[in-house]
Amino acid sequence: MGSELRFDGKVVVITGAGAGLGRSHALFFGKRGAQVVVNDLGGSATGGGKSSAAADKVVEEIKAAGGKAVANYDSVEDGDKIVKTAIDSFGRLDVLINNAGILRDVSFQKMTKEDWDLIFRVHVNGAFRCSHAAWPIMREQGYGRIIFTTSAAGIYGNFGQANYSAAKLALVGLSNTLAVEGEKKNVLVNAIAPIAASRLTETVLPKDMLENLKPEYVTPLVAWLAHDSCKENGGLYEVGGGYFGKLRWERTEGKLFKLGREISPEAVRGAWDDVTNWKKATHPGNITESLSTVMSNLSTKSKGGNEFIDVDQALGYELPELESSYDERDLALYALGVGAGKTPGDVKDLHLVYERNGDGFYSLPTYGVVPALNAIFKMAAEGQTAPGLNYGLDRILHGEQYLEVMRPLPPKATLKHKARISEISDKGKHAVVVTHLDSYDAETGELLVKNDVSMVVKGAGGWGGERGAANEAPPAPERAPDAVITEKTSESQALLYRLSGDWNPLHVDPEFATMFGFEKPILHGLCTFGYAGRAVVTAFAKGDPRTFKSIKVRFADSVFPGETLKIEMWKETDLKILLRASVVERNKVVLSNGVVEFYPEIPKPRAKEAPKAAAAAAAPAGLTTSAAFEGIGAYVSAHPELTKEVGVVYQFKIKKPDSAWIVDLKAGVVKAGTVEKAECTLELSDSDWLDMVTGKADPMKLFQGGKLKISGNVMASQKLGFLKKIERPASSALSPTLSPAGERETVAISAAMTFEGIGAYVAKTPDLVKQVNMVYQFKLSSPDSAWVLDLKAGAVKAGTVEKADCTLALSNSDWLDMVSGKADPMKLFQGGKLKITGNVMASQKLDFLKKIDKSSMPTASASAAAAPAASASAPDSAEVIAPKVFKALQERLAKNPGLAKEVDAVIAFKVKDAGFEFTAELKGGSPSVKPGFDAKAGTRITLTDEALAALAKGESAQSLFQHGQLRVDGELAPAHRLGFLKQLV
């Protein structure tokens, strides 16, 4: 499709155009109307000798075909002379094709200094000289195309071409930078790596291949890239034999070590798979994108770690959600496992082991640890553990356990468990890793149990990390305990307890136990934990576990099944019990620093909770971009030291809706608009900006995700950290408030923000001034303010001008409604609410206001982002009247069937903006008013809801018709008889 690419009036210089590729290009450009400078030294392919014959011959060929050309015989090292020929002969230079080149192929070992230097002189220096001479000419005229001829040898490397490949890739570097430097002036630069038959490939490629690799297959790409309609810049292409392709750099996501800890070669080696993982790769296209990864890492420090624990990776890691269920059987089994029901005839424990117990069946609260831990065991068994935790079971000891129930556990439930690594502490020799679990009722979403499982990782400490909080749980008091319960565990206690879910062979297999350094299988620590919980409930809650709130213990030593547990308890307060458990036989403390807390009364089940997933803080309703910048402006004014600290002018370019803002931390000012010289320009979408400013999105992540573009002094963007310090602008502070009664409390600042928004739009739409070229004076009232929309100078400001082309006067609230799209300027005008004086026709040119996205303007009524719940309390100011009119008309007709004789017409009504249609068949023997638009009705009226309301009020249909608010198709006469709509509502 499309027209031929021509170069009439363009001057094209091609170096090395005496043969091969250069000649092919020259002939082509000559055919397409260009004035061609055919440069060729006329030397050999290896750089010796010179002659004018080569260039002259090609010039003749071009002329013979009807084209224009001159010859130039200079070496490309005298590039200025070649460019001069172009200027002298044709007066201008538009396209430069750096094509000249020679070969000095030889293995690197045998390569001489001359082999190297000559190649560089011709390919690199030559292209430099030519391009350098052409550069000012192209920049001055605001137009230029430069093409460098590189080679696959340079891109990939080729045996025997060390000099050639180095030089050819040097040209790509030159091309890349010239593309950056030339972009603004429309001087576009690209590099091609051609494969074609020429003197340079004669000796390298087999003959039959050469036949099919015509230079003519390369020239089309050169012509396209050189054409003014092609906007490609900084590209690298491979071309030849029919193939055309583009290249770019690919880079793995690699491995990002947090800084602040030693990065050893071993760590690098260990991360090699990540470093070389091409499955996760990106394609940085410029230096900014390339640097972003590194720079984003600079500001975050490592939390430390070693070969066992990588705190950066593991801390905060959230394990995938798991589900599990339990029922009465599980509860009863658990109760038995922790020593309940020892004496079956004893009614004391019936409520724990008999699901049909008349007085009630209750779960032991400590059961709450079981499903949670089982979930973790399950995941570990499936290989799902937090990353960065590299130690085996042999290293870990259950150090502490904290459990909290929100209320008595139901007799059966399906639970959702959410686990995360909540703490990692360096205790010197050892490390402590705490996993926090929240268990929710899967159906209601109610949080039921919290667990903190604290594991000691032996010998894994010492990375100099945080020690973590000291243990808050107090040791047992000195005084005598207030209660002591002694219970003997059975020899098979572990066998029974493990049926609740902890299958660790350590507790059952004698051989396994000895492997782990125990003389025989030990009892589960959590079993002892369960015993302790039962004891406290028995001693202080009369055996009723339902007010139990929480328990925390440290596991001091192991218990063997069959040993006797002595549980000592101290009553701190009515609701807080300290405890210690020891094994009588060996007089060893097995549970220390124990604390149990109770609820003052039995907690009730909570009502259905909102899904936790929606916990993410939404941006404050109604926060607009302009309000955000206002907030920043206020902060900047209040912190003058920022200008010293930062001293940078930032340009923000917000998109969708578009706005531009200047955060000038030289002058200490924030305003809408653009500056000529911003040190650093940031571009991002409006929604990303709002997320960033409210803390929802991290700027670095936005940057890496390509959503935030930074140009200019990228490093300066680092200094924007102060933005985090600004208190999130509360929606109430800056947007107008809406009182529940629906009244609008407008503040002058809202009009200011709308004009700022308009000002921003005007600033970024320079064509507007050309199109409109008027000065508008806005006079707002209640509260009074005046604004000038100067579409001659292209500026918006507060105040008045002496000579406005057109003056518009309306109330502040009507203005805000108009600007937000709620009110139609025409209606305001007709209603006398908008007065226009001066050049009334000029007011027509204000329709560009409609193009400014309303969502960027604050509204006087309910804030733009108000949740439906909020707007439910604010009645919509315009209630649809059409259905009411319809109903009332039906009633009127029923009461007065003679209406049909008076009107004698079938009129279909389409109330477009209300989405309501009805047909009044007011004719004949059986008149009716029906819903729906009868397309066959003799008279078909289209009108707005407001027009219908006006008619119902008794306003003239003629006036509405003249104003275009009531349209009539078909028979018009019945429209004169719409009086039947009067006083209907």
Place this chain on the structure above:
Amino acid sequence: MGRKVNVLGVGMVKFQKPGASDGYEVMAKGAITDALKDAGIDFTKVEQAYAGYVFGDSTCGQRAVYSVGTTGIPVINVNNNCSTGSTALFLARQAIEGGLAECVLAVGFEQMQKGALASTWNDRTNPLDKHVDVMNAEQGVNQAPFAAQMFGGAAREYRWKYGTKKETFAKISEKARKHAAKNPFALFREVLSVEQIMASDEVFDPLTRFQCCPPTCGAAAAILCSDEFAKKHGLKPAVNIAGQVMTTDFASSFDGHSMTKMIGYDMAKSAADQLYEKTGTGPKDVQVVELHDCFTANELLTYEAIGLCPEGGAEKFIWDDDNTYGGKFVVNPSGGLLSKGHPLGATGLAQCTELVWHLRGTAGERQVPNAKVALQHNLGLGGACVMTMYKKN
């Protein structure tokens, strides 16, 4: 009143879209040269020139005329909005009728931009402010092109009064296209149906795009002379100007509370009445009419204003095909402003050219049979209305 004025020669160039034409001076040269050839005289015989154009810097008229000859004659630049061409003709006729010259050139040209008419000078009172005020009061000011709002508003007024179907307006464009299909000088020669016209984009209800004339580039010229001049040079002009009247706005344009009056209905009616009285000839003696169909609405209203049909009778007139071949009149055989195009300065003189061809019998395929009396109506908001009657010598 004064001496008889003959139309000695006429000429026009093919009308073009904005951006597609030669410069105004080239077009004007073309039209003047054709008119001179048609007249059988060379430029040295021309004693005065009235050059009509609306858009351009001062003295475009001279530049246009100089491309034909620099004889030092008086050249007067004329503008009267859309009635510029006829105003140039009016001045040329006056000069001869009043005995002040024997042979005078009236040329009209326009090199227009794309898009609807808009004001150029924003630092001074807009000459149509009073008209806009009327529109403001009657129907408000909209974002549509203002001319379309004005004439469309008049259409609404008329529709409300008489219940005219929207198709009736569209039918006028259908006729215009049919006529233009036979006019090699016209811009839009593709035949369109009423449905197609109704289906085009709405510009201002009830006017759709094909019911609005386009911005156009073009030029046309007429050479007028006295009987004495013709005799002296052995020339036999076939056509004379039987009468010509110009009116401007009456008070009713602004205090009539009517869109129809604001757009010049009373100007046209008064000019027509005066013309018929002056010439003693009424519409029933006219066969061919070129009137100002800038919008279909204006053609419809003009039928009644200048008496081609009774008031309120336009719809019947149109559906009875009394405005085209086989009916009572052929209105706008050239295709009118709607289809031939409307280069503001040239239109009045292009209408003259067309009508002269019909009276001479040289209108080719478009020839209105037995054309003896031709009527011209050219209207410009601001305003002015020029009506001219031509008869065979």
